[in-house]
Amino acid sequence: MCATNIPNVFRELKKLKDFKLKLHVDETVTPVAQRMYGVPYSLREKVTKKIEELESLDIIEPVYSPSQWISPVSVVPKPDSDIELDSESRDITTFVTHAGLYRYKRLMFGINAAPELYQHIISQIFHDIEGVESISDDIVVHGTTKEEHDQSARYIPDLATISEPLRKLVRKSVTFVWGRKQHESFEKLKDCLANASVLGHFSLNAKKTTVVTDANNVGLAAILIQEDSSGQSKVISYASRSLSDVERRYPTTEKEALAVVWGCDKFKLYLVGIPFDLVTDPKPLEAIYGPKSKPNARIERWIMKLMPYSPV
Incomplete structure (x- = not known):
């Protein structure tokens, strides 16, 4: 019973309060706008529902202006990001679908510096809390004894x-x-x-x-x-x-x-x-x-x- 409930532990998808991450892009790299991959008709409804879900969760947002960076959709990542991207850093995450252009509002899989950035930010948040460490996307509460762990x-x-x-x-x-x-x-x-x-x-x-x-x-x-x-x-x-x-x-x-x-x-x-x-x-x-x-x-x-x- 406990295991089956784990995916629904929290009712809302949260993000770090009052924090926006700015990605540093090498300006010498030429932006690339790739063409859209064809989405099979049998899968379009599922893709559309996933896009609507991500948008309702404030993970992505529609793009109404030209973008220098565009990637095709292959697999839509799971909505588990919790670090908001600065508005100036969102263009590089733009992707194209049969439903139009969208871009991520949160740090997502595919950004090569994402693991290091996430680890750095989370480590800063918990650095002064005794008995709490962050390891990748896990937060570990520890102690040398059971009593210390509880405390x-x-x-x-x-x-x-x-x-x-x-x-x-x-x-x-x-x-x-x-x-x-x-x-x-x-x-x-x-x-x-x-x-x-x-x-x-x-x-x-x-x-x-x-x-x-x-x-x-x-x-x-x-x-x-x-x-x-x-x-x-x-x-x-x-x-x-x-x-x-x-x-x-x-x-x-x-x-x-x-x-x-x-x-x-x-x-x-x-x-x-x-x-x-x-x-x-x-x-x-x-x-x-x-x-x-x-x-x-x-x-x-x-x-x-x-x-x-x-x-x-």
């Missing part, structure tokens, strides 16, 4: 909870059965990726900094938020991870406490040395960190870990 996928709020039904399938001694919960989890992750929140930049001059933490039976979550001088709040970073088998046996109060400790440690680079608001479930924490509490050794270690921070 690298930090742009989906509540990732650990949402993906729990899927992660169950890769555990030892678990039979792979794709059911309703797995399908719902998969669909939810698709929606989260397609509608990912735009993150803000951390500022030491922010009016207020807030850390929100939460825990449930399968994972921990933390959100770093800042409010600027105009009162506008912006999420700086999301973080989540799954609980280990041992941590899942912790009482609810300890899970909530662990979420606070882990959240502060996750955002340590931002939080040390500044006051910040801590938003979490207060009741379990009052029982643990209150003056009348008698914490166990594990809780005492967590209290020590929180000493560098200044929640208000």
